[in-house]
Amino acid sequence: MSYKELLHKTLDNGVTIAYRLSHPIDKSLTTIVMHHAFLMDSRFYNQQMKDVRYSNYNLISIDAHGHGQTKGRNDKFTFWDTASDSLQLLTQLGIDQFYAMGTTQGGFIALRMALLEPRRAKGLILLGTTVYLTPAQVRINAGKSRDKWCETKIPSDEAIMARAGSFGGATRVNEKVFEKIKEMWIERYAGAEGYDPALNCLLDRDAIDDQLEKLTMPTLVLHGSEDRMFPAEEAKVWTSKLPNLWKFLIVERGVHHLSLTEPGNDVAAELIPEFIKQTS
Numbered sequence: 001m002s003y004k005e006l007l008h009k010t011l012d013n014g015v016t017i018a019y020r021l022s023h024p025i026d027k028s029l030t031t032i033v034m035h036h037a038f039l040m041d042s043r044f045y046n047q048q049m050k051d052v053r054y055s056n057y058n059l060i061s062i063d064a065h066g067h068g069q070t071k072g073r074n075d076k077f078t079f080w081d082t083a084s085d086s087l088q089l090l091t092q093l094g095i096d097q098f099y100a101m102g103t104t105q106g107g108f109i110a111l112r113m114a115l116l117e118p119r120r121a122k123g124l125i126l127l128g129t130t131v132y133l134t135p136a137q138v139r140i141n142a143g144k145s146r147d148k149w150c151e152t153k154i155p156s157d158e159a160i161m162a163r164a165g166s167f168g169g170a171t172r173v174n175e176k177v178f179e180k181i182k183e184m185w186i187e188r189y190a191g192a193e194g195y196d197p198a199l200n201c202l203l204d205r206d207a208i209d210d211q212l213e214k215l216t217m218p219t220l221v222l223h224g225s226e227d228r229m230f231p232a233e234e235a236k237v238w239t240s241k242l243p244n245l246w247k248f249l250i251v252e253r254g255v256h257h258l259s260l261t262e263p264g265n266d267v268a269a270e271l272i273p274e275f276i277k278q279t280s
Helices: 042-050 079-092 105-116 136-150 157-167 175-188 191-203 209-214 232-239 264-279
Strands: 007-010 016-021 030-035 057-062 098-103 121-127 219-224 245-251
Touching (some): 016 042, 030 264, 057 079, 079 105, 098 105, 105 121, 136 157, 157 175, 232 245, 245 264
Parallel strands (some): 030 057, 030 098, 098 121, 121 219
Antiparallel strands (some): 007 016
16 A cells, blocks of 8 residues: 655654655645545555646645554544644644645544634545544444454454445455555554554544534535445535535445545546635
8 A cells, every 4th residue: 555655753742643745845836634534544545646636736644643653642532633733744844724635534634624723724625524423323333343353363354344344345446455455454453452542533523513614714525425434415414514615526336435446536536626726
């Protein structure tokens, strides 16, 4: 899954944040800061890093707390922490304004970056995400998946295939990518110590549906018609409350991890440049 070199920056609060750049930062270009899905890392956006349709942007993909090599908040952290530390990283990199992009839980972080410093967020690009608390049944199901994942020192094939359901299974990505994802899961997220901190952050998130009126920046929202985690009908409800919604699009055949799979990846790559052109 690796594409660009993993970089590290120590912030004033002692956190070491890990991230990747599509190329050396060019201050004349628009910056898109990118946040990955649950149990992934900054390599989640390798396709975008290589896609010529994104070549006119500074792409910065960040390891969230509990993922990859970002460290410094021990085992208890929130999406607000990753959002705040991402803002500090951008400041250290000399970047003031940016577009924030996130897929699934990455959208939670992008939204919170915009709430923390709305002046800096020129726009939001949200893929397969939500603004609500974790439903009770989802919490129960996640607990069962967690127990299956952690019952062996290395996740079983059954647990791995169940987790792959989040992006539609191995057939929705090529075989090489799927093998790299499995390697990452085994190396970084095996056992309770690798799995639980990220899961607890995900399940214990706060709702922000009562703060949507504060998000006055232009927003592009894409949602998969086959998203089994966050229903498209639910997304229609909260996106209708955004003050400056540029477009809400349901991607036919799109699954939860839109930016990792087709047709979501291609739809996003076509729309995002137009979105930035019209709103920058």
